[in-house]
Amino acid sequence: MHFKQLFRYCPVCSHNRFVENDEKSKRCEKCGFVFYQNPSAAVAAFILNDNNELLVCRRARQPFIGTLDLPGGFVDASETAEQAVKREIKEETNLDVTTLNYLFSLPNIYPYSNLDIPTLDLFYACKCTDKEKARPSDDAAELYWIPVSELNPAQFGLQSIRKAITHYISTC
Ligand SMILES: [Zn+2]
Structure with missing residues (x-):
């Protein structure tokens, strides 16, 4: 629900x-x-392994529980977007980001507690060490490496992530 109706x-x-x-x-x-x-x-991250496979997670929580997602999350107050990427990747996948490059941004609506929260999602391409160390946290039920050629945007629940996957496929 829009805040003007809810509040x-x-x-x-x-x-x-x-x-x-x-x-x-x-x-x-x-x-x-x-x-x-x-x-x-x-923020959300594109992380590739050496076999050109993208790291994706399956959402363990609402909204869009059970759909695929990219690792990422909300930027905390007084945090930079780059710090947020590194923190969220560590929390959700146990990986340490070594380099990150800003790609593009997309607006999104994140429904939470019956409130439609407008977000601006910032997408980064990240490199990580020891990719075999990837393991899911409580935010992500499962982690997968999916070949870029087999990515299907329809499996991603959040609209901005779906658009980002579509954009990513078209540029690589
Ligand atoms: Zn008043």
């Missing part, structure tokens, strides 16, 4: 005149508080 009361004074201010904000007519919903930054 019905002012979070500061609880007044019910919490009205649309513009396309991405609501304003309280009683206390003047204005809330903007801007996109959250997220």
Whole structure:
């Protein structure tokens, strides 16, 4: 659900005149508080092994549980996107990123707690040491190395990841 429908009361004074201010904000007519919903930054990684196979994971959690995904996640406050890539890769796959190169970005909607969270997903090509050390964490039910030639975008649940896979296939 869009935040403008979900957030019905002012979070500061609880007044019910919490009205649309513009396309991405609501304003309280009683206390003047204005809330903007801007996109959250997220990162995702393309990691290849020496056989030109891409590391993918199967989502263990909602949204889109059971679909394929790229390793990645939300950028924490005060963290750089590069730090987020390294942290998320380590957490989700146990791999250590040695080099990373920014590729492109895509907007996405991430539904969570009945709220549609707009994100800006930043995609990186990463190199890792000791790729045989890859093992899944609790975020990823399983990890797979899939030959790039066998990637099927329809198996990826998140729309931006599906678009990114399509784009990646077309460029390699
Ligand atoms: Zn208020």
